[in-house]
Every structure is written in C-alpha cells, then in structure tokens.
Amino acid sequence: MILSLSKQIPSASRKIKLQWFSVTTAPYSHGHEIKLTTPMPEVASFKGVTSYTDLYNYSITNSNHFWETHAKSRLKWFEPFHTTSECDMSVGKAKWFLGGKLNVSVNCVDRHAQTNPDKIALIWEKDELGQNEFVTYQQLLEMVCRLANSLVDSGVRKGDRVAIYMPVSPIAVAAMLACARIGAVHSVVFAGFSADALAQRIKDAGAETIITTDQAVRGGKVIELKNIVNAALVQCPSVKRVFLSHRLGKSYARTDKDIDLDEAMSKADKYCEPVSMDSEDLLFMLYTSGSTGKPKGIVHTQAGYLLYAMMTQKYVFDYRDGDIYACVADVGWITGHSYVVYGPLGNGATSVLFESVPTYPDPGRYWNMVERLRINQFYGAPTAIRLLLRYGDSYVKKYDLSTLRVLGSVGEPINHEAWEWYHNVVGNGKCDVVDTWWQTETGGIAITPRPSSLGDVIVPSAPMRPFFGIQPALVGEDGKELVGGDSDGACCLKTPWPGMARTIYGDHERFLDTYYRPYPGYYFSGDGARKIENEFFQITGRMDDVLNISGHRLGTAEIEDILDEHVDVAEAAVVGVPHHIKGEEAFAFVSLKEGVSKQKVNLVGELKSDVRQKVAAFAVPGQILISDALPKTRSGKIMRRILRKLAAGEVNDLGDTSTLADPTVVERLAAERLKMK
Ligand code: WT7
Numbered sequence: 083m084i085l086s087l088s089k090q091i092p093s094a095s096r097k098i099k100l101q102w103f104s105v106t107t108a109p110y111s112h113g114h115e116i117k118l119t120t121p122m123p124e125v126a127s128f129k130g131v132t133s134y135t136d137l138y139n140y141s142i143t144n145s146n147h148f149w150e151t152h153a154k155s156r157l158k159w160f161e162p163f164h165t166t167s168e169c170d171m172s173v174g175k176a177k178w179f180l181g182g183k184l185n186v187s188v189n190c191v192d193r194h195a196q197t198n199p200d201k202i203a204l205i206w207e208k209d210e211l212g213q214n215e216f217v218t219y220q221q222l223l224e225m226v227c228r229l230a231n232s233l234v235d236s237g238v239r240k241g242d243r244v245a246i247y248m249p250v251s252p253i254a255v256a257a258m259l260a261c262a263r264i265g266a267v268h269s270v271v272f273a274g275f276s277a278d279a280l281a282q283r284i285k286d287a288g289a290e291t292i293i294t295t296d297q298a299v300r301g302g303k304v305i306e307l308k309n310i311v312n313a314a315l316v317q318c319p320s321v322k323r324v325f326l327s328h329r330l331g332k333s334y335a336r337t338d339k340d341i342d343l344d345e346a347m348s349k350a351d352k353y354c355e356p357v358s359m360d361s362e363d364l365l366f367m368l369y370t371s372g373s374t375g376k377p378k379g380i381v382h383t384q385a386g387y388l389l390y391a392m393m394t395q396k397y398v399f400d401y402r403d404g405d406i407y408a409c410v411a412d413v414g415w416i417t418g419h420s421y422v423v424y425g426p427l428g429n430g431a432t433s434v435l436f437e438s439v440p441t442y443p444d445p446g447r448y449w450n451m452v453e454r455l456r457i458n459q460f461y462g463a464p465t466a467i468r469l470l471l472r473y474g475d476s477y478v479k480k481y482d483l484s485t486l487r488v489l490g491s492v493g494e495p496i497n498h499e500a501w502e503w504y505h506n507v508v509g510n511g512k513c514d515v516v517d518t519w520w521q522t523e524t525g526g527i528a529i530t531p532r533p534s535s536l537g538d539v540i541v542p543s544a545p546m547r548p549f550f551g552i553q554p555a556l557v558g559e560d561g562k563e564l565v566g567g568d569s570d571g572a573c574c575l576k577t578p579w580p581g582m583a584r585t586i587y588g589d590h591e592r593f594l595d596t597y598y599r600p601y602p603g604y605y606f607s608g609d610g611a612r613k614i615e616n617e618f619f620q621i622t623g624r625m626d627d628v629l630n631i632s633g634h635r636l637g638t639a640e641i642e643d644i645l646d647e648h649v650d651v652a653e654a655a656v657v658g659v660p661h662h663i664k665g666e667e668a669f670a671f672v673s674l675k676e677g678v679s680k681q682k683v684n685l686v687g688e689l690k691s692d693v694r695q696k697v698a699a700f701a702v703p704g705q706i707l708i709s710d711a712l713p714k715t716r717s718g719k720i721m722r723r724i725l726r727k728l729a730a731g732e733v734n735d736l737g738d739t740s741t742l743a744d745p746t747v748v749e750r751l752a753a754e755r756l757k758m759k
Contacts, residue, residue, distance in 0.1 A: 120400045120533055124151045134534055141550035142577060148551060149178070149580055153389050156428075158193050159184050160358045163385070169578035171605060174598035177362050178386035178580045185356035186365060186388050187226055187263035190427035192356070195219040202432045204252050205406070207451050209299040209438040214455070217252045219430075222259075224352050225252065229260035229343070231350035233291070236323050236341060240265030240357055243289040243367070247271045247280055247311060249298035250437045253327045253343070254413050255423050257293045258366070265357040266291075267364040269379065272414025273298050273305070277313035278696040279377075283369050284318045286379055287587060293325040293343070296334050301442040308334040315339070361385035367587045368416055370522040371637040372596060373626045379587030380416075380522045387525050388428055390581025394526040394549055395425030397533040398516055399459040399488045408434035409461035409490070410448065415634075416522040417492055420581075421461055425526070440466045446477035449508070453481040460508075461490035461518075464500050465632040469663050471503040478507050488532065490516045493633025494665045495621055501542045519545035519621050521607060522635075523597065525581025528552045529619050544620040553577040554619055556611055557601045566616055572625060573611035574604035627722075629658040630666050634700050641668055641703065644696045645689055650678040655712055655720050656703065659729045668703040669729035671751070673712050680708050705729075707754055711747045713739075724748060728755050 125131055128140050128148065141148040146166040153163070163182030169175060194201065199220035206215040217225070238244060244266045248254035254270075261268040269287045271280050273295075284292065292315075298305040308326060312335055315321055326334075327343040359365075365384045369377040395401055407426050411417035413435075426433035434455060440448055440462075448470070452460060470477070489509050496504070496517050505515045519529040529545040529552065540546075548554050556564045556571030564571045582605065586593040600606045610622040624630065627638045638656040645654035652673045661667035672689065674680060686706045693702045707728075713721045727736050733752040739745050 120397050120402070122397070124155055127151055138534065138548070138550060142553055145551055145577060149389070152393060153179055153182075153385065153580075156392060157184060157385060157389055158189050163361060167578065167580075171576065171578060171598070172603050174594045174605075176386075176578050176582050176584055178383075179361040179389075182361040182385055183358045184361065184385055185263060185359055186384055186424070186428075187230075187259040188356045189388060190259060190262075190424060191219060191223045191226055194427075194430040195223040198430065201430070203427060204255060204433055204435055205455055206250075206252050206435045207408075207437060207455070209302065209442065211438075211443055211447070211450070212454070215252065222252070222256065225256040225347075226259045226263055227352055227354035228347040228350045229253075229256050230263040230354040232325065232341075232343065232346035233260060233266065234264055234354070235346070235350060236291075236325075238264065238266050238291050240359075241364070242266045242291065243269055243287040244291045244293060245269050245271055245280070245284050245287065245289040247273055247275075247292060247294045247307065248327070248413070249273050249295060249300070249307070249329065250413050250418070250422070250435045251295070251327075251329070252435065253295070255427075255435065257325075258413070258419075258423055259427075260354075262365060263354055263356050265359050265363065268366045270366070270368060270414050270419070272412060272698075273307055274412075274414070274700065275698045276694070276696055277310045278317075279698060280310065281314040281317040283377065283379070284314065284321060286369075286377075287367060288320065290320055290322045291325070292321060292323070293327070295327045295329050297330045297332060299329060300437070301439040304330065306334070312337060359384050362584070366419065368419065368522055370416075371628055371635045371640060372592075373628055373637050373639060375637065375639040375643040377637075377640070378589070378592065378596070380583045381585045381587050382525055382581070383584055386580030386582070388424055390526040390579060391420040391425035392428035394530075394581075395421055395431070396429050398518060398527050398530050398549070399461070399490060400514070400532065401426070401429060401431055401459060403430075405431065405458040405487075406434065406455055406485075407431050407459045407461075408436065408451070408455070408457045410434075410436040410440075410466075411461070411463070411492070416525075417461075420526050440470055444477065445470050445473040446481065449478050449481040449483060452483050452486060456485045458485050459488045459490065460486060461492065463493045463633040464491055464496040465494065465664055467491070467496065467500040467504050467508075468665075471500060471507070472663075475507050483508065483510065486513050488516060489513045490518055492518045492520075492527075494630045495623070496543055498543050505542070515540070515542075517543060517545045519609075519619070523583040523605075523607070524575075524579075525583065528575065528579075529554060529621075541614065541618045544614065544618050546618045548619075551577070551579045554611070555604060556613065557604060557606075561601050570610055570612045570622060572601060573607045573609040573619075573621065574601055575607070576604050629656075629668055631658075631661075631668065631700050632664045636668070636697075636701050638668070640697060641670065641693055641701055644693050645670060645672055648689060648692060650674055650682065650685060651689075652676075653712055653720075655722065655725055657722060657726045657729050659704070659726075661704065664700075668701065670703040670706045671712055671725055671728075672706055672708050673710060674708060680710070705758060707751065707758065709747075709751055709754060711744070711750075713747045713751065714743050715741050716743045718743075728752060731755065 161183035163179035165180040409421040
C-alpha cells in the first residue's frame with residue numbers, strides 16, 4: 083500500500099524523479115505572449131514594457147527601479163527612503179528602502195479607515211457554523227489602538243518581543259498589528275504547539291509579554307490554551323505579563339502575571355499614536371524548523387516584507403477592490419501572517435479568518451462558507467483538499483461556488499489527483515489554480531503560476547514561474563547553475579527581493595550557514611527542484627532532514643530529541659514516509675537500552691504521548707518500530723537511507739548494505755517492519 087502511495091504523493095520523496103509530474107494535459111506557452119490581467123498602474127513608468135514578459139524582465143534587470151516605484155505608490159511613508167536596496171547575496175546581506183520611516187499598522191489599518199471606514203476588514207468565520215463576526219476598518223483601528231495602548235500602559239516598549247499564542251480571531255490580528263503600531267516585535271506561536279514548544283520559543287526570543295486566549299475551539303473541541311500557557315510559564319520566569327482574552331470565558335487558573343485584555347482595552351485610550359519605524363527595524367519573528375532540534379526565529383522587517391506580501395496577495399490572486407478573499411491558514415504560520423493579515427490588509431481587502439477545520443460539522447464546511455460569504459479567492463492546503471476529495475463531490479456540488487475566481491494551494495506539493503479535483507470540482511474548471519511555492523524565509527510567494535500564466539497556459543501541480551523580482555536557479559552539487567535539460571538541482575534564488583528574511587534571531591551565523599553558505603552567491607531554500615520543458619519549475623521536496631506533515635515543517639531532530647529523552651530509549655532516528663492525506667508522516671526507529679524488553683507494555687503509547695506533550699499533535703510519528711539496534715556505518719553514523727527504505731516498506735530494495743558495521747541489524751529490522759502494517 084505504501085509503495086503505490088509513494089508514486090502519488092511527492093512531498094516525501096527527496097530528489098527522486100517524479101514521473102507523476104509529467105504533464106500531458108495542458109498546452110505549453112512557448113512563444114505565447116502572456117498578458118497581465120490585474121491592472122498595475124506603475125507599468126507606465128517602466129520604459130519599454132509592453133508585455134508580461136517585458137515586465138518580469140524589467141523586475142529583474144531594473145530591480146531597484148521596479149521596487150522603488152511600487153514602494154512609493156503602495157506604501158504610506160512618514161519619511162521617504164533614500165536608497166532602494168543594499169543587498170549582497172554573496173554575504174547574505176539584505177536591506178531595503180533604507181532611511182524610510184513608516185508604520186505597518188498605519189498602512190494596514192489607518193489609511194483604509196480614513197478612506198473607507200465602514201468597509202469590512204475582517205470576517206471571522208467562527209468554529210460554530212454560521213456564526214460570523216464582521217470587523218470594519220474603523221473598528222479594527224480602535225481595537226488595534228486600544229490593544230496597543232494596553233501594551234504600552236503595562237510597560238511594553240519598542241523593540242520588545244511579544245509572544246502571541248492565540249487561535250485565529252480578530253483579536254489575534256489586532257494583537258499583531260498593535261505590536262507593529264508600537265514597534266514591538268511579535269512572535270506568534272501556533273496555538274497547536276505544546277507548553278514546552280511555547281516555552282522554548284518564549285525563551286529564545288526573550289519575550290517578557292504573552293498575549294493569549296483562555297480557550298481555543300476547533301472542530302467543536304475546546305483546547306485549554308491558558309493552562310498550556312501556565313505550564314509554559316513555569317519554565318519562563320522572565321515573563322512579566324500575560325494578557326488574556328476570552329473565547330468562551332470559562333474559568334482558568336489565574337496567575338499574578340495575568341492581565342485581563344478586555345478590561346485593559348476598555349480602560350485604554352481609543353487612539354494610539356503610531357511609532358515611526360525604520361524600514362529595517364524588526365517587524366516580527368516566526369519560528370520554523372530546521373535540521374537541528376532547535377527551531378529558528380526567522381526575522382522579517384517592516385517595509386520590504388509588507389510591500390512583498392501586498393504585491394503577491396494582489397497579483398497572484400488577482401485581488402480587486404470589493405473582493406472577498408479567504409486564506410484559511412492559521413495566523414500561527416507564515417501563510418497566516420502574509421496572506422491573512424499583512425498582504426490583504428495592506429491592500430485594504432476584506433480578509434476572512436477561518437477558525438474551524440475543513441470537516442466540521444461536515445466535509446462541506448469550506449464550500450458552505452464560500453457560498454455564504456461570497457468568497458472570490460480561496461487559498462488552502464493540499465492536505466485538506468486530499469482529505470475532502472475522499473468524501474466525494476456532493477459536498478461541493480450542493481453549494482453555489484460561482485463567485486470563486488482563483489484557488490490557491492500552499493505548503494507542500496499538490497498531487498495531480500488533488501489538483502484536478504480542486505480545479506474541476508471546486509473551481510468548476512473555470513478558476514485559475516495557483517500552486518504557490520514559498521517559505522517562512524521568503525516572506526511571500528516566490529514561485530507561482532499567476533500572474534504570469536492565464537487561461538490556457540497551466541501546468542497542473544507545478545508552481546511554474548517566478549513572481550516579479552524573483553530569479554530562481556537550479557544549482558548542482560558543484561555549486562554551478564544547471565542550465566538546460568530536465569535536471570534536478572538545489573532550488574536557489576539568485577537575486578534579492580524585498581520580502582527576504584534578514585536573519586535568524588540571535589544567530590546570524592546559523593542564518594548564513596543554512597541559507598547563504600551552501601551555494602555561495604545564492605539563497606538556498608533547502609528544497610530540490612527541476613524544470614520541465616526547461617521552463618516550468620517543479621519542487622521535488624526537501625533536501626535536508628526536514629519533514630512536511632500536512633504542510634507543517636518539522637525537523638526530524640526535533641522528534642528524535644524527545645524520543646531520546648525517554649528513560650528506556652538508547653537511540654532514535656526519524657524519517658518521513660508518504661501519507662495519503664498528510665503528504666508525509668514521521669516514522670520512528672527506536673533502539674532500547676540494555677535490559678529493557680521490546681515487549682514493554684505501552685512503550686509506543688508513551689513515546690507518542692511524549693511527542694504530543696512536548697512538541698505538537700501533528701509531530702506524533704504514525705509508526706514506531708522498536709528494536710535492539712539501529713543500522714550504522716563502521717564510523718557510527720546512522721544510515722538514514724536504509725531507514726527510509728525500511729519505513730517505506732521497501733525491504734527487498736535496501737541498496738548497498740556492505741558498509742554497515744553489523745548487517746544483521748538490518749535483517750532484524752526488515753523482519754520487524756514486515757510484521758507491521
Ligand atoms: C516549505 C516551507 C509557504 C508557506 C507555508 C509553509 C514546502 C511550500 C510548496 C509548494 C512544494 C512547498 C517546501 C518549503 N512548500 N509550498 N507549493 N510546493 N513544496 O511554509 O513552513 O516555511 O515551509 O514548504 O518544502 O521549503 P514553511
């Protein structure tokens with residue numbers, strides 16, 4: 083079973099040629115001039131640009147003029163910038179719009195509240211079906227100001243880090259924007275992370291302030307967020323204050339650090355003077371997994387990030403004034419930052435906040451919402467599409483989805499079956515499907531079929547082409563760019579763009595080691611890619627020990643660290659296996675300490691629960707194989723290549739095992755593997 087799945091789901095395959103990707107159904111665009119459908123008034127000042135291709139080329143060859151023009155026309159500045167960029171890819175240096183002063187919350191809220199106060203900024207699609215809350219730009223401004231003043235009144239200052247641990251809600255958006263207003267740096271931690279994971283992130287950021295919610299409600303289930311925060315606080319003595327907002331308003335264990343957010347906001351002044359921020363001051367940090375156990379606090383700054391999020395939201399999704407735009411991601415991930423909050427609000431859009439899950443109360447939830455709210459753009463994850471298509475077409479067909487124009491996909495490769503279903507059933511064959519490739523580090527969408535390919539030109543299941551200002555390159559192991567042919571290489575970006583990450587919080591060396599030193603002169607994404615027809619980019623999956631589980635990035639080392647801590651465990655190794663819904667799932671190999679019985683009752687259950695408690699539910703390995711030893715080379719290195727094969731059930735195709743210290747270990751593991759499902 084696993085074997086046949088691995089052909090369908092590409093996300094687990096590392097640098098493997100994917101037949102699955104070959105395109106037979108769509109015509110190519112060779113020699114075809116592509117028009118830009120979303121109006122871009124700035125084009126008038128780009129000399130000689132008459133087609134989409136000209137425009138893209140201009141964005142690369144005249145990158146500074148391209149971005150300077152957009153930054154001037156799309157952002158509201160307190161003081162103009164004097165230098166468009168100072169970047170050097172060879173040393174990982176990036177600065178944009180130097181000398182400029184602005185405030186991101188003013189750009190996302192005040193200016194729209196002035197011109198269009200009653201326009202709906204946020205539509206909260208609450209977990210309870212049919213319960214919406216609407217927040218106008220005017221109301222959002224007041225929320226942001228009151229929250230910002232509450233922070234200031236309690237002592238939060240410019241440059242302070244504030245941890246936000248909240249479910250998708252208007253108050254979470256207001257918390258992010260309130261930080262931006264006073265120049266505090268937010269670090270949103272996904273509210274599905276455990277107390278330990280939260281504590282680790284609070285400590286790394288040196289956050290003294292937490293903003294949280296008493297409960298989260300997802301799919302009808304209540305999660306006691308405040309209790310998780312209380313558990314994290316035990317490990318974080320430096321936290322001075324915890325702002326608590328209310329979802330259900332049930333009782334919770336109060337600590338002396340708690341400040342009731344509703345109360346504080348009701349007492350606070352309803353206007354807060356925005357702090358004038360330098361373009362390169364920190365806006366936020368967001369933790370993401372790497373190949374070691376320690377998550378990286380990716381840092382984004384003010385102007386470049388905001389402009390890039392706005393431009394991509396507008397042009398990738400063909401966002402137009404009056405549209406209702408829905409990105410169903412959680413605000414705890416970069417997708418929520420760029421495409422629920424900063425991009426759409428910067429553009430003055432109406433952004434839908436989705437609190438629920440795709441199957442609650444039934445698998446028609448998304449489409450019920452699209453019909454009710456008359457949504458024009460829908461941006462979701464392949465894992466959800468794969469899940470929903472298994473329930474059949476009827477849950478889609480019973481709703482009127484005629485308002486939809488663009489369907490987006492993000493987080494992992496979208497397999498053919500899911501792409502076709504999304505396109506034909508959800509989009510009724512009429513919507514552009516945009517498979518968007520990007521990362522926490524890129525700040526916004528980097529490779530995407532739109533705005534460049536329209537109508538008849540689409541390659542299913544591939545992000546296809548770079549966005550403006552992005553120049554991808556496939557680089558070989560020798561560090562040289564691969565040109566021509568359908569070769570696989572490291573997916574790198576070779577020219578700077580405003581949304582690029584600036585550093586890893588507190589660890590610039592790690593930043594350079596991870597992204598800029600592997601292939602000098604290039605930003606290295608960690609992904610592999612190839613080109614079909616020497617033109618269209620396809621992503622082949624991570625090249626490092628990072629898994630992609632339901633679109634969530636997770637380092638295998640993070641799970642291994644937890645398993646290793648168990649008293650009975652000698653050693654643990656985690657690899658990814660294809661999963662028909664999640665795309666990929668963790669598979670753990672665990673060897674036990676001397677004297678511990680493999681039959682020990684509920685050991686697997688204990689290990690799974692440890693991962694759930696200490697990392698997050700999505701990180702829990704689907705299967706754990708307990709053994710007396712792991713396969714190692716004579717120099718003591720665990721042979722992951724073999725473990726990957728074993729995990730995938732390919733026990734008869736393990737490749738060369740001659741370099742192993744003890745080849746019988748593999749035979750025993752293979753026998754154990756065959757006994758599992
Ligand atoms: C990693 C980034 C992008 C925001 C959500 C995840 C994988 C992302 C695609 C895609 C194939 C994709 C990559 C990337 N990924 N989008 N369209 N096709 N793979 O952000 O947590 O920073 O993860 O997700 O492996 O490196 P993230």
